[in-house]
Amino acid sequence: MILCVCLNPAVDVTYRLDAGLHPGHTHRVTSQEQRAGGKTLNVARLLTDRGIACTLLAPLGADTGRSIRADLAATAIRTSFVEITGPTRRTVVVVDPTDATVLNEPGPPLSGTEWAAVLERYQALLPTADLVVMSGSLPPGVPADAYRVLTALAAEHDLPALVDAGGPTLRAALAAHPYLVKPNLAELAGISSGPLHSTADIVAAGHELLALGARNAVISCGSDGLVAVTETGSWHARAGLVTGNPTGAGDALVAALAAATVSDLPWPDRLRAGAGMSAAAVADPVAGHVDPNLQSALTAGVTLTPLPAPSAASPPTLPP
Amino acid sequence: MILCVCLNPAVDVTYRLDAGLHPGHTHRVTSQEQRAGGKTLNVARLLTDRGIACTLLAPLGADTGRSIRADLAATAIRTSFVEITGPTRRTVVVVDPTDATVLNEPGPPLSGTEWAAVLERYQALLPTADLVVMSGSLPPGVPADAYRVLTALAAEHDLPALVDAGGPTLRAALAAHPYLVKPNLAELAGISSGPLHSTADIVAAGHELLALGARNAVISCGSDGLVAVTETGSWHARAGLVTGNPTGAGDALVAALAAATVSDLPWPDRLRAGAGMSAAAVADPVAGHVDPNLQSALTAGVTLTPLPAPSAASPPTLPP
Numbered sequence: 091m092i093l094c095v096c097l098n099p100a101v102d103v104t105y106r107l108d109a110g111l112h113p114g115h116t117h118r119v120t121s122q123e124q125r126a127g128g129k130t131l132n133v134a135r136l137l138t139d140r141g142i143a144c145t146l147l148a149p150l151g152a153d154t155g156r157s158i159r160a161d162l163a164a165t166a167i168r169t170s171f172v173e174i175t176g177p178t179r180r181t182v183v184v185v186d187p188t189d190a191t192v193l194n195e196p197g198p199p200l201s202g203t204e205w206a207a208v209l210e211r212y213q214a215l216l217p218t219a220d221l222v223v224m225s226g227s228l229p230p231g232v233p234a235d236a237y238r239v240l241t242a243l244a245a246e247h248d249l250p251a252l253v254d255a256g257g258p259t260l261r262a263a264l265a266a267h268p269y270l271v272k273p274n275l276a277e278l279a280g281i282s283s284g285p286l287h288s289t290a291d292i293v294a295a296g297h298e299l300l301a302l303g304a305r306n307a308v309i310s311c312g313s314d315g316l317v318a319v320t321e322t323g324s325w326h327a328r329a330g331l332v333t334g335n336p337t338g339a340g341d342a343l344v345a346a347l348a349a350a351t352v353s354d355l356p357w358p359d360r361l362r363a364g365a366g367m368s369a370a371a372v373a374d375p376v377a378g379h380v381d382p383n384l385q386s387a388l389t390a391g392v393t394l395t396p397l398p399a400p401s402a403a404s405p406p407t408l409p410p
Numbered sequence: 411m412i413l414c415v416c417l418n419p420a421v422d423v424t425y426r427l428d429a430g431l432h433p434g435h436t437h438r439v440t441s442q443e444q445r446a447g448g449k450t451l452n453v454a455r456l457l458t459d460r461g462i463a464c465t466l467l468a469p470l471g472a473d474t475g476r477s478i479r480a481d482l483a484a485t486a487i488r489t490s491f492v493e494i495t496g497p498t499r500r501t502v503v504v505v506d507p508t509d510a511t512v513l514n515e516p517g518p519p520l521s522g523t524e525w526a527a528v529l530e531r532y533q534a535l536l537p538t539a540d541l542v543v544m545s546g547s548l549p550p551g552v553p554a555d556a557y558r559v560l561t562a563l564a565a566e567h568d569l570p571a572l573v574d575a576g577g578p579t580l581r582a583a584l585a586a587h588p589y590l591v592k593p594n595l596a597e598l599a600g601i602s603s604g605p606l607h608s609t610a611d612i613v614a615a616g617h618e619l620l621a622l623g624a625r626n627a628v629i630s631c632g633s634d635g636l637v638a639v640t641e642t643g644s645w646h647a648r649a650g651l652v653t654g655n656p657t658g659a660g661d662a663l664v665a666a667l668a669a670a671t672v673s674d675l676p677w678p679d680r681l682r683a684g685a686g687m688s689a690a691a692v693a694d695p696v697a698g699h700v701d702p703n704l705q706s707a708l709t710a711g712v713t714l715t716p717l718p719a720p721s722a723a724s725p726p727t728l729p730p
């Protein structure tokens with residue numbers, strides 16, 4: 091079982107407008123949809139859709155929390171919810187004829203007792219897990235090193251942890267030696283000390299992540315595919331170009347990597363699966379949904395290129 | 411008791427941003443508030459705050475409906491809710507450092523059975539009412555002549571009806587001879603056959619409303635105050651200039667007119683009360699809330715000017 095920890099789930103609301111969004115004006119929303127969302131929740135959806143056993147652990151609160159409960163009760167996703175007082179957040183995407191504008195509510199604050207209840211539930215689930223996935227933002231009240239704590243607790247059960255985050259959340263997690271981290275380029279830039287202009291730069295930054303504690307790193311590079319720096323080698327993987335909505339592509343990559351890790355596939359196959367599923371997610375307008383046929387076709391066509399280890403830094407040049 | 415019928419209540423959500431709203435970009439909401447809203451609901455809040463007996467009748471559905479129930483349970487507002495299946499709508503106001511941008515969800519569709527249940531509840535409340543207030547938009551599924559039906563049912567109990575609406579909703583209501591209609595200038599423009607450039611134009615348009623069936627008409631003209639065309643004369647009323655948020659000023663005007671009508675004040679006093687409360691509402695950042703001291707001060711300073719009846723139309727000029 092893959093244990094998917096979603097600390098800041100969201101009700102994803104989509105508002106469609108017939109005309110453009112104009113700041114300062116009043117708009118009639120012509121249609122709206124809402125759906126349970128949040129990064130690890132989307133991972134759990136994708137795994138469940140593929141028949142891979144997983145359990146979603148999430149704190150939920152108030153009306154928006156109830157709406158997520160109701161939404162997921164209609165799916166096959168196995169869930170373990172911790173009731174909290176604060177209202178689960180919403181994300182609002184306003185889609186007009188030319189743009190998609192996103193408004194992300196902050197998460198509900200978790201009290202110390204509520205965070206302890208999440209940790210207790212997590213520890214109760216660990217003995218039946220094969221791998222732990224944690225991704226996305228932390229709600230207020232959760233310690234900044236939450237992913238370090240979760241990774242360290244998983245290690246006590248010899249469980250690999252997959253962390254998809256950036257900034258201080260990722261940096262803190264590295265101290266507990268997660269099995270795999272999956273930042274995107276923007277998140278990597280927040281941690282790396284050097285530039286990220288070339289594939290060689292990205293490989294060098296990936297090695298920095300390993301030096302900071304990660305055992306393996308996969309960096310998602312948008313339409314350029316992904317760069318992996320692992321214990322057994324480095325690769326660039328890229329699927330055929332797909333146009334669409336990149337939201338959710340990172341979650342699809344995480345789902346594919348988690349499933350392939352549990353299946354103990356060799357790294358090249360994990361990366362092919364990841365690049366293919368991530369590209370297929372771009373073609374799907376809904377985050378957390380991927381067409382299996384397109385996924386197979388794109389995975390079969392992934393180009394995998396081994397990458398050399400980074401060269402030693404050039405000796406500093408003396409000032410003239 | 412003033413019966414306040416709110417057919418399309420809303421959860422009013424306010425998102426505050428630290429920086430400007432930029433279409434096509436992602437924004438972090440720095441703080442958010444939500445509050446039960448909707449035009450007649452705000453009228454009921456204001457009446458209750460002043461100790462004036464009223465009952466709010468509204469259909470409510472799903473999570474958003476429950477949130478309104480919970481919000482109003484913490485107030486003294488007497489309520490009579492009809493449970494419906496569709497989710498009560500939200501309105502989202504995005505406040506950035508320079509602008510307020512509004513996104514209005516459509517209302518939940520009411521089934522024929524749900525609309526019949528609202529009508530049944532309304533008829534059960536009429537015998538204890540002194541006046542009926544109906545204002546705001548109609549949700550899908552409610553007949554376009556809903557305010558005509560409600561006004562006619564009130565008339566069977568000899569009850570005056572106060573209708574705050576525009577367009578086809580107001581036009582339909584006029585057929586049932588409501589005691590008072592209160593369009594704003596934009597709503598009046600949708601019904602009037604002539605221009606609305608001057609006070610004389612507005613008085614003429616007000617007489618048109620009377621000719622179409624209204625017994626009295628008060629037109630809210632923003633910072634220019636209000637123009638009243640009544641059975642006993644016409645007036646222009648204007649309070650001292652106040653800057654702030656005009657949202658909710660119309661609801662405050664309706665609340666003041668409703669209270670003054672039930673108290674059987676003469677028209678000049680009703681209009682002073684309306685203009686003063688409406689101006690005080692502008693000073694308050696929250697719709698449905700008015701500072702009583704400011705209201706008293708502004709009401710005392712209202713300038714009331716009697717207006718002449720409109721002159722007969724000039725004979726058509728012959729083409730040269």
